[in-house]
Amino acid sequence: xxxxxxxxxxxxxxxxxxxxxxxxxxxxxxxxxxxxxxxxxxxxxxxxxxxxxxxxxxxxxxxxxxxxxxxxxxxxxxxxxxxxxxxxxxxxxxxxxxxxxxxxxxxxxxxxxxxxxxxxxxxxxxxxxxxxxxxxxxxxxxxxxxxxxxxxxxxxxxxxxxxxxxxxxxxxxxxxxxxxxxxxxxxxxxxxxxxxxxxxxxxxxxxxxxxxxxxxxxxxxxxxxxxxxxxxxxxxxxxxxxxxxxxxxxxxxxxxxx
Numbered sequence: 108x109x110x111x112x113x114x115x116x117x118x119x120x121x122x123x124x125x126x127x128x129x130x131x132x133x134x135x136x137x138x139x140x141x142x143x144x145x146x147x148x149x150x151x152x153x154x155x156x157x158x159x160x161x162x163x164x165x166x167x168x169x170x171x172x173x174x175x176x177x178x179x180x181x182x183x184x185x186x187x188x189x190x191x192x193x194x195x196x197x198x199x200x201x202x203x204x205x206x207x208x209x210x211x212x213x214x215x216x217x218x219x220x221x222x223x224x225x226x227x228x229x230x231x232x233x234x235x236x237x238x239x240x241x242x243x244x245x246x247x248x249x250x251x252x253x254x255x256x257x258x259x260x261x262x263x264x265x266x267x268x269x270x271x272x273x274x275x276x277x278x279x280x281x282x283x284x285x286x287x288x289x290x291x292x293x294x295x296x297x298x299x300x301x302x303x304x305x306x307x308x309x310x311x312x313x314x315x316x317x318x319x320x321x322x323x324x325x326x327x328x329x330x331x332x333x334x335x336x337x338x339x340x341x342x343x344x345x346x347x348x349x350x351x352x353x354x355x356x357x358x359x360x361x362x363x364x365x
Contacts, residue, residue: 114299114310120186121156124273128212131168133249133342134161137214138169140247140361144334147243148211152176154200154236155219159186159193164213166192174210176203202228215248219248221314224292229315233329240364246331251293252358253316256286262356277302288347291316319353322360331362 115122141151149172153162156175158181166173173193183195198205200215201223213236214331219341237244256263264286270279282297292313298307317325323333338344338355 109347113312114181114297116179117156117181119182119189120274121278123158123160125271125278128160130274131161131164133166133167133194133216136249136342137161137216137247138165138171140335141169141171141212141214141245143247144361144363145243146212146245147241150209150211152175152205152210152213152239153193154198154213154215155217155222156186156193156195157182157217157219159183159190159195161185161214161216162193163190163193174205176205190351200232200235201228203235203239205239207238210239210244210335211241211242211246212245215246215250218250218314220248220250221293221317224290224315229325230329231315233325233331237330242364244364246326246362246364249343249357249359250317251314252317252338253291253321254354255318255356256293257354258283266290272304286316287313317358320359322358326360326362330365332365333360333362335359335361 115125128262130273150167151173152170153173153175156162156177159175162173162175165171175186175193175195176198178197178199183197186195200219223232263286266281266283268281270277279300280297282295286293293316294313296309319336323336326333336353337359338357341357341359344357346353
């Protein structure tokens, strides 16, 4: 296997093979939020758009005017070819300028929000989002939930394993998660193997662990008012327990720029 900064990010076709989403569940959830909470217009920024499949669904099926932004040149090239329709731009979500008041909503899916590891990076992202939004514009995001890891270890106790086939090659992975409490990060070690005779590839990545009250506070500091904050329902979980909650594995937030 060829070394890569991030194996799936650098190979978007493999990313979609590993994480198929023919129903565009995440995009449908985002559109539901945009409608329910009243995005003031059709202009949407898909921040951390990846392969572009959610951006293209929002643009084509939902009738939004979408700009997809990502830092990966490989993802952007793939998106332009395979999920045409939106405009695609290269941008670092931790600090970007795509025009003041250029969007009516910012959508940030699949824990892209959590690539802001340091407080300064989180500040930069939220300041950039606020500048990009019109007053009354929405920020819609879903991510891993830091509160889930308070005293719970079921995702940490043992490695997880999986495999998938693509173009005649079977790719297998063993993934180990650990919590770096000092840095407040969820760290992942993943070892990839393939049955084509190539050498194994080890990759490491991390996500910031944000807690619900912490997220609510930092959004307020940057001029957002939280409209919804819960562990479900969302694109990767079903309905929450009776009375709702915010300690499940996923966290969903909708906030309005004030």
